[in-house]
Amino acid sequence: MQPGIVMKFGGTSVGSAAAIRQVATIVAAAHTRHPLVVVSAVGGVTNELYALVRKALAGESTTEALDALIARHRTLAAELHTPHATLEPLFAQLADIVRGIALLGECTPRAHDHVASFGERLSARLVTAYFATQGLPAVALDAWDAGLVTDRRFGSARPLPTCEATIRQAIGAVDGLPVVTGYIGRTAQGEITTLGRGGSDYSAAIFGAALGVDEIQIWTDVDGVMSADPRKTRTARRVDTMSFAEAAELAFFGAKVLHPATMQPAVKRDIPIRVLNTFAPHVAGTLVTARLAPHQRRVKSIATKDRIRVVNVVASEMQFQWGFLAKIATAFERHEVVVDAIATSEVSVALTVDADTKLDALVADLSAHAEVEVIDQVALVSLVGEELQDRRGFAAEVFETLAELDVSPRLVSYGATGNNLSFVVETASLPKVVTALHAKLFERES
Numbered sequence: 334m335q336p337g338i339v340m341k342f343g344g345t346s347v348g349s350a351a352a353i354r355q356v357a358t359i360v361a362a363a364h365t366r367h368p369l370v371v372v373s374a375v376g377g378v379t380n381e382l383y384a385l386v387r388k389a390l391a392g393e394s395t396t397e398a399l400d401a402l403i404a405r406h407r408t409l410a411a412e413l414h415t416p417h418a419t420l421e422p423l424f425a426q427l428a429d430i431v432r433g434i435a436l437l438g439e440c441t442p443r444a445h446d447h448v449a450s451f452g453e454r455l456s457a458r459l460v461t462a463y464f465a466t467q468g469l470p471a472v473a474l475d476a477w478d479a480g481l482v483t484d485r486r487f488g489s490a491r492p493l494p495t496c497e498a499t500i501r502q503a504i505g506a507v508d509g510l511p512v513v514t515g516y517i518g519r520t521a522q523g524e525i526t527t528l529g530r531g532g533s534d535y536s537a538a539i540f541g542a543a544l545g546v547d548e549i550q551i552w553t554d555v556d557g558v559m560s561a562d563p564r565k566t567r568t569a570r571r572v573d574t575m576s577f578a579e580a581a582e583l584a585f586f587g588a589k590v591l592h593p594a595t596m597q598p599a600v601k602r603d604i605p606i607r608v609l610n611t612f613a614p615h616v617a618g619t620l621v622t623a624r625l626a627p628h629q630r631r632v633k634s635i636a637t638k639d640r641i642r643v644v645n646v647v648a649s650e651m652q653f654q655w656g657f658l659a660k661i662a663t664a665f666e667r668h669e670v671v672v673d674a675i676a677t678s679e680v681s682v683a684l685t686v687d688a689d690t691k692l693d694a695l696v697a698d699l700s701a702h703a704e705v706e707v708i709d710q711v712a713l714v715s716l717v718g719e720e721l722q723d724r725r726g727f728a729a730e731v732f733e734t735l736a737e738l739d740v741s742p743r744l745v746s747y748g749a750t751g752n753n754l755s756f757v758v759e760t761a762s763l764p765k766v767v768t769a770l771h772a773k774l775f776e777r778e779s
Protein backbone atom coordinates (compact mmCIF):
# COMPACT_ATOMS: atom_id res chain seq x y z
CA MET A 334 0.00 0.00 0.00
CA GLN A 335 1.50 3.38 -1.02
CA PRO A 336 1.47 5.88 1.84
CA GLY A 337 -0.91 8.83 1.62
CA ILE A 338 0.86 10.97 4.19
CA VAL A 339 4.34 11.45 5.64
CA MET A 340 4.57 12.08 9.38
CA LYS A 341 7.97 13.22 10.61
CA PHE A 342 8.73 13.31 14.33
CA GLY A 343 11.63 15.40 15.59
CA GLY A 344 14.11 14.79 18.40
CA THR A 345 11.91 15.94 21.29
CA SER A 346 8.95 13.99 19.89
CA VAL A 347 10.99 10.80 20.36
CA GLY A 348 12.99 12.18 23.30
CA SER A 349 11.19 10.44 26.18
CA ALA A 350 9.00 7.41 26.78
CA ALA A 351 5.96 9.66 27.27
CA ALA A 352 6.66 11.43 23.97
CA ILE A 353 7.05 8.15 22.08
CA ARG A 354 3.72 6.96 23.49
CA GLN A 355 2.18 10.15 22.25
CA VAL A 356 3.71 9.57 18.81
CA ALA A 357 2.13 6.11 18.65
CA THR A 358 -1.28 7.58 19.51
CA ILE A 359 -0.93 10.23 16.80
CA VAL A 360 0.19 7.72 14.17
CA ALA A 361 -2.54 5.22 15.09
CA ALA A 362 -5.16 7.95 14.71
CA ALA A 363 -3.93 8.60 11.16
CA HIS A 364 -3.96 4.95 10.06
CA THR A 365 -6.62 5.41 7.39
CA ARG A 366 -4.24 7.76 5.55
CA HIS A 367 -1.53 5.09 5.43
CA PRO A 368 1.31 7.04 7.01
CA LEU A 369 5.00 6.73 6.32
CA VAL A 370 6.76 7.76 9.51
CA VAL A 371 10.14 9.52 9.49
CA VAL A 372 12.03 9.89 12.76
CA SER A 373 14.90 12.02 14.03
CA ALA A 374 17.40 10.77 16.55
CA VAL A 375 16.33 10.83 20.19
CA GLY A 376 16.71 14.49 21.26
CA GLY A 377 20.33 15.44 21.82
CA VAL A 378 21.80 12.18 20.52
CA THR A 379 23.24 13.63 17.30
CA ASN A 380 25.08 16.23 19.39
CA GLU A 381 26.35 13.42 21.63
CA LEU A 382 27.61 11.51 18.59
CA TYR A 383 29.44 14.62 17.40
CA ALA A 384 30.94 14.96 20.89
CA LEU A 385 32.07 11.32 20.81
CA VAL A 386 34.07 12.01 17.67
CA ARG A 387 35.65 15.12 19.21
CA LYS A 388 36.63 13.16 22.31
CA ALA A 389 38.07 10.29 20.27
CA LEU A 390 40.13 12.74 18.22
CA ALA A 391 41.37 14.55 21.31
CA GLY A 392 42.58 11.26 22.74
CA GLU A 393 40.11 11.47 25.63
CA SER A 394 38.24 8.47 26.97
CA THR A 395 34.92 7.90 25.22
CA THR A 396 33.73 5.11 27.52
CA GLU A 397 31.54 7.24 29.73
CA ALA A 398 29.88 9.14 26.90
CA LEU A 399 29.30 5.97 24.92
CA ASP A 400 27.86 4.16 27.93
CA ALA A 401 25.54 7.08 28.64
CA LEU A 402 24.26 7.07 25.06
CA ILE A 403 23.65 3.32 25.17
CA ALA A 404 22.01 3.52 28.60
CA ARG A 405 19.68 6.27 27.41
CA HIS A 406 18.31 4.06 24.63
CA ARG A 407 18.06 0.96 26.81
CA THR A 408 16.25 2.94 29.49
CA LEU A 409 13.77 4.28 26.95
CA ALA A 410 13.10 0.74 25.75
CA ALA A 411 12.66 -0.45 29.34
CA GLU A 412 10.28 2.40 30.17
CA LEU A 413 8.26 1.51 27.09
CA HIS A 414 8.28 -2.21 27.97
CA THR A 415 9.80 -2.79 24.58
CA PRO A 416 12.52 -5.27 23.59
CA HIS A 417 15.85 -3.64 22.73
CA ALA A 418 17.38 -6.56 20.83
CA THR A 419 17.35 -4.65 17.52
CA LEU A 420 19.41 -1.86 19.08
CA GLU A 421 22.23 -3.97 20.49
CA PRO A 422 24.14 -4.70 17.23
CA LEU A 423 24.22 -0.97 16.50
CA PHE A 424 25.73 -0.18 19.92
CA ALA A 425 28.53 -2.64 19.16
CA GLN A 426 29.16 -1.17 15.69
CA LEU A 427 29.24 2.36 17.06
CA ALA A 428 31.74 1.39 19.76
CA ASP A 429 33.99 -0.21 17.10
CA ILE A 430 33.96 2.83 14.86
CA VAL A 431 34.65 5.24 17.70
CA ARG A 432 37.56 3.05 18.79
CA GLY A 433 38.86 3.11 15.21
CA ILE A 434 38.73 6.89 15.09
CA ALA A 435 40.55 7.12 18.42
CA LEU A 436 43.26 4.71 17.23
CA LEU A 437 43.81 6.51 13.95
CA GLY A 438 43.49 9.96 15.49
CA GLU A 439 41.64 10.86 12.32
CA CYS A 440 38.02 11.16 11.23
CA THR A 441 37.25 11.64 7.55
CA PRO A 442 33.96 13.34 6.57
CA ARG A 443 32.78 9.89 5.55
CA ALA A 444 33.57 8.38 8.97
CA HIS A 445 31.93 11.37 10.66
CA ASP A 446 28.68 10.85 8.76
CA HIS A 447 28.82 7.17 9.58
CA VAL A 448 29.00 7.95 13.31
CA ALA A 449 26.29 10.62 13.04
CA SER A 450 23.95 8.11 11.37
CA PHE A 451 23.53 5.99 14.49
CA GLY A 452 21.06 8.34 16.19
CA GLU A 453 18.34 7.92 13.57
CA ARG A 454 19.08 4.21 13.07
CA LEU A 455 18.59 3.62 16.79
CA SER A 456 15.46 5.73 17.11
CA ALA A 457 13.77 4.13 14.08
CA ARG A 458 14.30 0.70 15.61
CA LEU A 459 13.18 1.80 19.07
CA VAL A 460 10.01 3.46 17.78
CA THR A 461 9.24 0.48 15.55
CA ALA A 462 9.64 -1.97 18.41
CA TYR A 463 7.34 0.13 20.58
CA PHE A 464 4.75 0.48 17.79
CA ALA A 465 4.70 -3.32 17.54
CA THR A 466 3.79 -3.59 21.24
CA GLN A 467 0.84 -1.28 20.49
CA GLY A 468 -0.45 -3.41 17.63
CA LEU A 469 0.92 -1.14 14.90
CA PRO A 470 2.52 -3.33 12.21
CA ALA A 471 5.62 -1.16 11.87
CA VAL A 472 8.75 -1.97 9.86
CA ALA A 473 12.01 -0.10 10.63
CA LEU A 474 13.88 1.03 7.52
CA ASP A 475 17.24 2.70 7.20
CA ALA A 476 16.90 5.42 4.57
CA TRP A 477 18.82 3.37 2.01
CA ASP A 478 16.46 0.45 2.43
CA ALA A 479 13.71 2.96 1.69
CA GLY A 480 15.40 3.87 -1.61
CA LEU A 481 17.22 7.08 -0.62
CA VAL A 482 20.49 7.17 -2.58
CA THR A 483 22.56 10.35 -2.32
CA ASP A 484 25.61 11.99 -3.83
CA ARG A 485 28.94 11.88 -1.98
CA ARG A 486 28.75 15.29 -0.32
CA PHE A 487 29.28 14.07 3.23
CA GLY A 488 27.65 16.36 5.75
CA SER A 489 25.30 17.90 3.21
CA ALA A 490 24.39 15.11 0.81
CA ARG A 491 21.58 15.49 -1.72
CA PRO A 492 19.36 12.78 -3.21
CA LEU A 493 20.17 11.49 -6.69
CA PRO A 494 17.58 12.25 -9.40
CA THR A 495 16.79 8.53 -9.62
CA CYS A 496 15.56 8.56 -6.02
CA GLU A 497 11.91 9.10 -6.76
CA ALA A 498 11.76 5.79 -8.59
CA THR A 499 13.90 3.87 -6.11
CA ILE A 500 11.90 5.20 -3.14
CA ARG A 501 8.57 4.29 -4.74
CA GLN A 502 9.85 0.83 -5.49
CA ALA A 503 11.33 0.24 -2.03
CA ILE A 504 8.31 1.55 -0.12
CA GLY A 505 5.90 -0.28 -2.43
CA ALA A 506 7.51 -3.53 -1.33
CA VAL A 507 7.11 -2.86 2.41
CA ASP A 508 4.50 -4.90 4.16
CA GLY A 509 3.39 -2.76 7.07
CA LEU A 510 3.82 0.77 8.36
CA PRO A 511 7.24 2.09 7.31
CA VAL A 512 9.27 3.87 10.02
CA VAL A 513 12.19 5.43 8.19
CA THR A 514 15.34 7.14 9.46
CA GLY A 515 15.51 10.88 8.78
CA TYR A 516 18.74 12.80 8.22
CA ILE A 517 20.75 10.03 6.56
CA GLY A 518 21.26 8.36 3.20
CA ARG A 519 23.79 6.24 1.39
CA THR A 520 25.77 6.63 -1.81
CA ALA A 521 25.48 4.23 -4.72
CA GLN A 522 28.83 2.83 -3.52
CA GLY A 523 27.35 2.05 -0.10
CA GLU A 524 28.85 4.88 1.97
CA ILE A 525 26.61 6.39 4.62
CA THR A 526 25.91 10.12 4.24
CA THR A 527 23.98 12.79 6.17
CA LEU A 528 21.84 15.57 4.73
CA GLY A 529 23.04 18.23 7.20
CA ARG A 530 21.97 19.14 10.75
CA GLY A 531 18.22 19.25 11.13
CA GLY A 532 17.94 17.26 7.90
CA SER A 533 15.11 14.95 8.94
CA ASP A 534 12.58 17.53 7.75
CA TYR A 535 14.26 17.39 4.38
CA SER A 536 14.10 13.57 4.42
CA ALA A 537 10.39 13.77 5.10
CA ALA A 538 9.92 16.05 2.10
CA ILE A 539 12.06 13.83 -0.13
CA PHE A 540 9.98 10.76 0.74
CA GLY A 541 6.72 12.68 0.53
CA ALA A 542 7.53 14.07 -2.92
CA ALA A 543 8.72 10.72 -4.27
CA LEU A 544 5.55 9.01 -3.08
CA GLY A 545 3.23 11.84 -4.13
CA VAL A 546 1.52 11.93 -0.73
CA ASP A 547 -1.30 14.35 0.12
CA GLU A 548 0.53 16.03 2.97
CA ILE A 549 3.92 16.15 4.67
CA GLN A 550 3.50 16.59 8.41
CA ILE A 551 6.37 17.88 10.52
CA TRP A 552 5.61 17.06 14.16
CA THR A 553 7.69 19.13 16.54
CA ASP A 554 7.50 20.65 20.03
CA VAL A 555 6.01 24.04 19.17
CA ASP A 556 2.57 24.96 17.83
CA GLY A 557 3.88 25.78 14.37
CA VAL A 558 5.83 28.55 12.74
CA MET A 559 5.63 31.55 15.04
CA SER A 560 5.57 35.28 14.34
CA ALA A 561 8.80 35.60 16.35
CA ASP A 562 10.96 33.39 18.56
CA PRO A 563 8.55 32.59 21.44
CA ARG A 564 11.44 32.26 23.90
CA LYS A 565 12.26 35.91 23.34
CA THR A 566 8.93 37.45 22.37
CA ARG A 567 6.24 36.27 24.74
CA THR A 568 3.50 37.71 22.57
CA ALA A 569 4.63 35.65 19.56
CA ARG A 570 1.75 33.93 17.87
CA ARG A 571 1.26 31.03 15.54
CA VAL A 572 1.18 31.66 11.80
CA ASP A 573 -1.84 29.83 10.30
CA THR A 574 -0.81 29.67 6.69
CA MET A 575 2.30 30.60 4.82
CA SER A 576 3.70 30.07 1.36
CA PHE A 577 6.62 27.83 0.42
CA ALA A 578 8.59 30.95 -0.47
CA GLU A 579 7.98 32.51 2.94
CA ALA A 580 8.86 29.31 4.76
CA ALA A 581 12.09 29.02 2.78
CA GLU A 582 13.04 32.62 3.56
CA LEU A 583 12.34 32.06 7.24
CA ALA A 584 14.30 28.83 7.39
CA PHE A 585 17.34 30.50 5.83
CA PHE A 586 17.10 33.49 8.13
CA GLY A 587 17.33 31.75 11.42
CA ALA A 588 13.92 30.28 12.30
CA LYS A 589 14.75 26.73 13.31
CA VAL A 590 11.36 25.16 12.68
CA LEU A 591 12.02 23.78 9.20
CA HIS A 592 15.28 22.78 7.55
CA PRO A 593 15.89 25.17 4.61
CA ALA A 594 15.96 22.42 1.96
CA THR A 595 12.59 21.00 3.05
CA MET A 596 10.56 23.18 0.75
CA GLN A 597 12.31 22.13 -2.50
CA PRO A 598 10.78 18.66 -2.94
CA ALA A 599 7.41 19.88 -1.66
CA VAL A 600 7.35 22.75 -4.15
CA LYS A 601 8.27 20.44 -7.00
CA ARG A 602 5.28 18.19 -6.38
CA ASP A 603 3.07 20.89 -4.85
CA ILE A 604 2.55 18.97 -1.62
CA PRO A 605 1.45 20.99 1.42
CA ILE A 606 3.60 20.82 4.56
CA ARG A 607 1.91 21.06 7.93
CA VAL A 608 3.90 21.89 11.06
CA LEU A 609 2.25 20.37 14.15
CA ASN A 610 2.92 20.00 17.87
CA THR A 611 3.28 16.43 19.19
CA PHE A 612 2.47 17.71 22.67
CA ALA A 613 -0.65 19.64 21.58
CA PRO A 614 -1.89 17.59 18.61
CA HIS A 615 -5.21 19.39 18.35
CA VAL A 616 -3.67 22.77 17.65
CA ALA A 617 -4.10 23.44 13.93
CA GLY A 618 -0.39 24.17 13.37
CA THR A 619 0.98 25.99 10.37
CA LEU A 620 0.05 25.03 6.84
CA VAL A 621 2.75 25.75 4.26
CA THR A 622 1.40 25.72 0.75
CA ALA A 623 2.09 27.03 -2.75
CA ARG A 624 -0.63 29.66 -3.03
CA LEU A 625 -2.04 32.08 -0.53
CA ALA A 626 -5.37 33.88 -0.62
CA PRO A 627 -4.97 37.68 -0.96
CA HIS A 628 -5.75 38.32 2.73
CA GLN A 629 -3.01 35.88 3.74
CA ARG A 630 -0.35 37.85 1.91
CA ARG A 631 1.09 39.95 4.69
CA VAL A 632 4.03 40.00 7.03
CA LYS A 633 4.31 36.62 8.73
CA SER A 634 7.27 36.53 10.98
CA ILE A 635 10.32 38.28 12.36
CA ALA A 636 13.40 36.11 12.23
CA THR A 637 16.69 37.14 13.76
CA LYS A 638 20.28 36.04 13.79
CA ASP A 639 21.64 37.44 17.02
CA ARG A 640 25.30 37.27 16.16
CA ILE A 641 26.49 37.98 12.68
CA ARG A 642 29.33 39.94 11.11
CA VAL A 643 29.14 42.53 8.38
CA VAL A 644 31.91 42.64 5.79
CA ASN A 645 32.17 46.05 4.12
CA VAL A 646 34.12 46.04 0.89
CA VAL A 647 34.93 49.36 -0.78
CA ALA A 648 36.72 49.34 -4.12
CA SER A 649 40.07 51.10 -3.86
CA GLU A 650 39.77 53.01 -7.12
CA MET A 651 36.74 55.19 -6.67
CA GLN A 652 35.32 54.50 -10.05
CA PHE A 653 33.09 51.94 -11.60
CA GLN A 654 35.06 48.78 -12.16
CA TRP A 655 33.97 46.02 -14.40
CA GLY A 656 33.94 42.76 -12.52
CA PHE A 657 34.11 44.26 -9.03
CA LEU A 658 31.15 42.24 -7.84
CA ALA A 659 32.37 39.14 -9.65
CA LYS A 660 35.76 39.38 -7.93
CA ILE A 661 34.12 39.65 -4.55
CA ALA A 662 31.75 36.79 -5.24
CA THR A 663 34.63 34.61 -6.43
CA ALA A 664 36.62 35.34 -3.28
CA PHE A 665 33.68 34.35 -1.09
CA GLU A 666 33.24 31.20 -3.11
CA ARG A 667 36.94 30.33 -2.96
CA HIS A 668 36.94 30.63 0.82
CA GLU A 669 33.57 28.90 1.11
CA VAL A 670 32.03 31.74 3.09
CA VAL A 671 28.24 31.72 3.07
CA VAL A 672 26.51 35.08 2.71
CA ASP A 673 23.03 35.93 4.01
CA ALA A 674 22.19 39.50 3.03
CA ILE A 675 23.87 41.88 0.62
CA ALA A 676 23.63 45.61 -0.06
CA THR A 677 25.57 47.30 -2.82
CA SER A 678 26.37 50.65 -4.29
CA GLU A 679 28.47 51.34 -7.34
CA VAL A 680 31.78 51.08 -5.51
CA SER A 681 30.98 49.15 -2.35
CA VAL A 682 29.35 46.01 -1.13
CA ALA A 683 28.21 45.10 2.38
CA LEU A 684 27.60 41.44 3.12
CA THR A 685 26.49 39.58 6.24
CA VAL A 686 27.98 36.28 7.38
CA ASP A 687 27.59 34.12 10.48
CA ALA A 688 29.56 35.35 13.49
CA ASP A 689 31.61 32.15 13.67
CA THR A 690 32.79 32.35 10.07
CA LYS A 691 36.58 32.44 9.75
CA LEU A 692 37.35 35.51 7.68
CA ASP A 693 41.11 36.11 7.85
CA ALA A 694 42.03 34.47 4.57
CA LEU A 695 39.06 36.00 2.77
CA VAL A 696 39.85 39.48 4.06
CA ALA A 697 43.48 39.13 2.99
CA ASP A 698 42.34 38.08 -0.46
CA LEU A 699 39.79 40.90 -0.86
CA SER A 700 42.25 43.49 0.37
CA ALA A 701 44.08 43.15 -2.94
CA HIS A 702 41.23 45.01 -4.67
CA ALA A 703 39.48 46.87 -1.93
CA GLU A 704 39.36 48.31 1.54
CA VAL A 705 37.76 45.78 3.82
CA GLU A 706 36.19 46.35 7.19
CA VAL A 707 34.59 43.70 9.41
CA ILE A 708 31.94 44.77 11.92
CA ASP A 709 31.11 42.59 14.91
CA GLN A 710 28.41 42.60 17.59
CA VAL A 711 25.69 43.07 15.06
CA ALA A 712 22.48 41.16 14.42
CA LEU A 713 20.34 40.50 11.37
CA VAL A 714 16.60 41.11 11.47
CA SER A 715 14.44 39.68 8.66
CA LEU A 716 10.80 40.49 8.16
CA VAL A 717 9.26 37.82 6.00
CA GLY A 718 5.95 37.95 4.21
CA GLU A 719 4.59 37.57 0.70
CA GLU A 720 4.20 40.77 -1.30
CA LEU A 721 5.66 42.98 1.41
CA GLN A 722 6.79 45.38 -1.25
CA ASP A 723 3.23 45.92 -2.45
CA ARG A 724 2.07 46.97 0.97
CA ARG A 725 2.06 50.68 0.87
CA GLY A 726 4.10 52.25 3.64
CA PHE A 727 5.48 48.98 4.95
CA ALA A 728 9.14 49.96 4.76
CA ALA A 729 8.31 53.42 6.11
CA GLU A 730 6.57 51.86 9.09
CA VAL A 731 9.55 49.63 9.82
CA PHE A 732 12.10 52.42 9.63
CA GLU A 733 9.89 54.81 11.57
CA THR A 734 9.84 52.24 14.36
CA LEU A 735 13.64 52.09 14.30
CA ALA A 736 13.83 55.87 14.34
CA GLU A 737 11.53 56.05 17.36
CA LEU A 738 13.97 53.72 19.15
CA ASP A 739 16.91 55.83 18.02
CA VAL A 740 18.35 52.85 16.14
CA SER A 741 19.82 53.27 12.69
CA PRO A 742 20.11 50.21 10.49
CA ARG A 743 23.62 49.39 9.30
CA LEU A 744 22.70 47.55 6.15
CA VAL A 745 19.38 47.15 4.44
CA SER A 746 18.45 44.47 1.94
CA TYR A 747 15.06 44.43 0.30
CA GLY A 748 15.36 41.65 -2.18
CA ALA A 749 14.21 40.56 -5.55
CA THR A 750 11.36 38.36 -4.37
CA GLY A 751 9.85 41.11 -2.23
CA ASN A 752 9.35 38.49 0.48
CA ASN A 753 12.03 39.67 2.80
CA LEU A 754 13.11 42.98 4.26
CA SER A 755 16.36 42.44 6.15
CA PHE A 756 18.51 44.88 8.05
CA VAL A 757 21.39 44.88 10.47
CA VAL A 758 21.38 46.52 13.89
CA GLU A 759 23.73 46.38 16.87
CA THR A 760 23.16 43.20 18.85
CA ALA A 761 22.60 45.27 21.99
CA SER A 762 19.54 46.94 20.50
CA LEU A 763 18.06 43.75 19.06
CA PRO A 764 15.59 42.97 21.91
CA LYS A 765 13.95 46.39 21.81
CA VAL A 766 13.85 46.39 18.01
CA VAL A 767 12.10 43.01 17.89
CA THR A 768 9.66 43.91 20.67
CA ALA A 769 8.70 47.19 19.01
CA LEU A 770 8.36 45.74 15.53
CA HIS A 771 6.38 42.75 16.76
CA ALA A 772 4.00 45.06 18.61
CA LYS A 773 3.57 47.28 15.58
CA LEU A 774 3.22 44.61 12.91
CA PHE A 775 1.28 41.89 14.74
CA GLU A 776 -0.25 42.87 18.01
CA ARG A 777 -2.53 45.68 16.85
CA GLU A 778 -4.30 43.31 14.45
CA SER A 779 -5.77 41.19 17.21
Ligand code: ASP
Pocket residue numbers: 343344373374379380452515516529530531532533534
Ligand atom coordinates in the same frame (compact mmCIF):
# COMPACT_ATOMS: atom_id res chain seq x y z
N1 ASP B 1 19.22 14.28 14.31
C1 ASP B 1 19.66 15.22 13.32
C2 ASP B 1 20.13 16.50 13.99
O1 ASP B 1 20.08 16.61 15.20
C3 ASP B 1 18.63 15.48 12.28
C4 ASP B 1 17.33 16.07 12.75
O2 ASP B 1 17.01 16.02 13.93
O3 ASP B 1 16.57 16.57 11.90
O4 ASP B 1 20.59 17.39 13.31
Ligand code: MG
Pocket residue numbers: 343531534589590592
Ligand atom coordinates in the same frame (compact mmCIF):
# COMPACT_ATOMS: atom_id res chain seq x y z
MG1 MG C 1 14.56 19.94 13.38
